[in-house]
Amino acid sequence: MTDLYAVFGNPINHSKSPHIHRHFAEQTGQDMTYTKQLVVDGEFAAAATEFFAKGGKGLNITVPFKLDAYRFADHLTPRARRAGAVNTLAAQTDGSILGDNTDGIGMIHDMHNLGWELHNKRVLILGAGGAVRGILQPLLEQEPESLAIVNRTHDKAEQLANSFHDLGDVRALKLEELAGQQYDLVINGTSASLHGELPPLPDDLLAPGACCYDMMYGAEPTIFLQWAQDHGATGVADGLGMLVGQAAEAFYLWRQIRPEVVPVITAMRRQMSDKNHK
Structure with a gap:
């Protein structure tokens, strides 16, 4: 059968x-x-x-x-x-x-295949929708140093951070609070990049050796990944592997x-x- x-x-x-x-x-x-x-x-x-x-x-x-x-x-x-x-x-x-x-573990496996290390890294996630909620537990199980969530609607980011803070150092930040912060891994969890949209991210957001991951994918690099390459990301990947x-x-x-x-x-x-x- x-x-x-x-x-x-x-x-x-x-x-x-x-x-x-x-x-x-x-x-x-x-x-x-x-x-x-x-x-x-x-x-x-x-x-x-x-x-x-x-x-x-x-x-x-x-x-x-x-x-x-x-x-x-x-x-x-x-x-x-x-x-x-x-x-x-x-x-x-x-x-x-x-x-x-299986969404979150699919993304973690993809990052491992890419050779990206998550342990003790400072992680930033853009977006606070269902797609992001699905990846948070598997991400936090990798024991990053900290995880920040930025969303257009700050309340949504706060709710999400509160739901997962028992698993690690998770916080919600406003876009303007990113000034002066640096991250080792930035994940775009919004579909905005498919429409050619990008939040105004600080030019010095990426720490040396940082990687950027877009949960969306397309035949060409998304606007977020183009931004990442222009701002010195060591590794970039879209969500096809996820x-x-x-x-x-x-x-x-x-x-x-x-x-x-x-x-x-x-x-x-x-x-x-x-x-x-x-």
């Missing part, structure tokens, strides 16, 4: 998940199919119930259903509970559904096999570049 998996979202046409999991299945010799399904707002629970009733083994969840998936799961992993959102559902042998959030990394973690949860991510990232990068230059 071929095992069934899918990604649920709205919109869903752009999803690269089927492509990624096809790579993983071929690489590891797994008998599985993976499709994408457009789900109508308000109908997530019905669609997920039907998928698992028909023998589906696992789902990836993308925008805007990560909170619906959180509510749908019978059990949650500690990191999903912390994130308050679920991007992976897995059918268990007893028929229950486990909810996990996308493949979170998929690999979901694949491991489902199949107990850890696929190789680097060949898949390389293949996808080439594909994006080819499309862009046609």
